Amino acid sequence: MELFKVEGWNLNTDKIAFKDSKKKEAQKARNKQEKIDRKEASTKNGKKQKKEHHQVEEVNEEEDEEEDEEETEDIPDVKDKSSKKKPQKVTKPTVAKPVVQPAKKLTPLQQKMMAKLSGSRFRWINEQLYTITSDDALNLIKDQPALFDEYHEGFRSQVQSWPENPVDTFVNEIKFRSKKVINAPGGLPGLYPNKEIVIADMGCGEAQLALDVTQFFNKINKKAKGRRKVNFKVNSFDLKQTNDRITVADIRHVPMKDESATIAIFCLSLMGTNFLDFIKEAYRILAPRGELWISEIKSRFSDGRGDEFVETLKLMGFFHKKTDDSNKMFTRFEFFKPPEDIIQERKAKLERRNKFIEVETEKEQLEIKRSKVAEGKWLLKPCIYKRR
Numbered sequence: 001m002e003l004f005k006v007e008g009w010n011l012n013t014d015k016i017a018f019k020d021s022k023k024k025e026a027q028k029a030r031n032k033q034e035k036i037d038r039k040e041a042s043t044k045n046g047k048k049q050k051k052e053h054h055q056v057e058e059v060n061e062e063e064d065e066e067e068d069e070e071e072t073e074d075i076p077d078v079k080d081k082s083s084k085k086k087p088q089k090v091t092k093p094t095v096a097k098p099v100v101q102p103a104k105k106l107t108p109l110q111q112k113m114m115a116k117l118s119g120s121r122f123r124w125i126n127e128q129l130y131t132i133t134s135d136d137a138l139n140l141i142k143d144q145p146a147l148f149d150e151y152h153e154g155f156r157s158q159v160q161s162w163p164e165n166p167v168d169t170f171v172n173e174i175k176f177r178s179k180k181v182i183n184a185p186g187g188l189p190g191l192y193p194n195k196e197i198v199i200a201d202m203g204c205g206e207a208q209l210a211l212d213v214t215q216f217f218n219k220i221n222k223k224a225k226g227r228r229k230v231n232f233k234v235n236s237f238d239l240k241q242t243n244d245r246i247t248v249a250d251i252r253h254v255p256m257k258d259e260s261a262t263i264a265i266f267c268l269s270l271m272g273t274n275f276l277d278f279i280k281e282a283y284r285i286l287a288p289r290g291e292l293w294i295s296e297i298k299s300r301f302s303d304g305r306g307d308e309f310v311e312t313l314k315l316m317g318f319f320h321k322k323t324d325d326s327n328k329m330f331t332r333f334e335f336f337k338p339p340e341d342i343i344q345e346r347k348a349k350l351e352r353r354n355k356f357i358e359v360e361t362e363k364e365q366l367e368i369k370r371s372k373v374a375e376g377k378w379l380l381k382p383c384i385y386k387r388r
Ligand code: SAH
Pocket: 129, 134, 135, 137, 138, 155, 166, 167, 202, 203, 204, 205, 206, 208, 237, 238, 239, 240, 249, 250, 251, 252, 266, 267, 268, 269, 270, 271, 272
């Protein structure tokens, strides 16, 4: 696809996904080797059966022979003493062994060059994910899963250089709010009737959040004794399943029922050009009073603070709780999905002020605008990581 073309780059799977192509070669060689081994084993079995028939007492020695066979050029058939046959020649497999050359130690200069190369590959993949639709992103990663691994290798190294990981901020927020009663003011939102906290981590990366949150709640549940235990579930979605906490999904359509989540989190994952579709999906899965938490790189907002972004999400039905821009690199937002009675109240208020039509028109205009130019081109800028 033209879109993925980059000067000087060949995006054929065997070129870019070099780890996979190496694996394939090794697998091919292994298959060939297995075929030969099977052939040899069946000939040997025939031979062995004959031998066992004649000389059962020498089985041990024969086992030794089996182990050594690969290294042996000529194996004299010494066991079959009754036979006067000449030593039998066992042909050594002609297929190259699937030996992967031990990685040569790189010189410091080579290491530096490798780091530069993987740095620019990371930046390239990153840029792709910000400039294509989520559909294309899912297909890209399906076709070339190694890209995802390369992306995350680079992403991890970026995160290490940040003074704070926004995932940790969300985990801390969960820990802090868990001190209050679920569904009480300041407490975490839970589903009725059993107050289950259901988190959807949309674009979870390696699902660190699920790991940390699960560990935390398990720990407090262990100590709960007489007190009620916390019911919780974390659903983590991303383009590739790198561990069993993750479900593969384009976050535009996740496998969750309407109103079945209480917190939807987007931590640096509003990447596709159609990212407002992800917000709509969050609205669908969130229960009334469910919360939407977003963290994004500050430089993505053309107006600096993200006011236009907030206004857009309000047009999509969310109520804005707060914007935290105290961090130098990230801006964090909290919204919630209003319950039906508040929606009706708001509507009545707008009608009283003759503003209802105005807002409805704004909503229509937003849809017209994004059908002409995707929101990834005007509402949030792609996050381009600098060379380091
Ligand atoms: N939330 C994680 C990962 C951030 S990197 C963290 O903060 O550590 C952004 C992630 O969003 C990547 O893993 C990327 O694959 C994912 N992503 C981007 N678009 C997506 C889509 N349409 N569907 C699912 N995941 C997506």
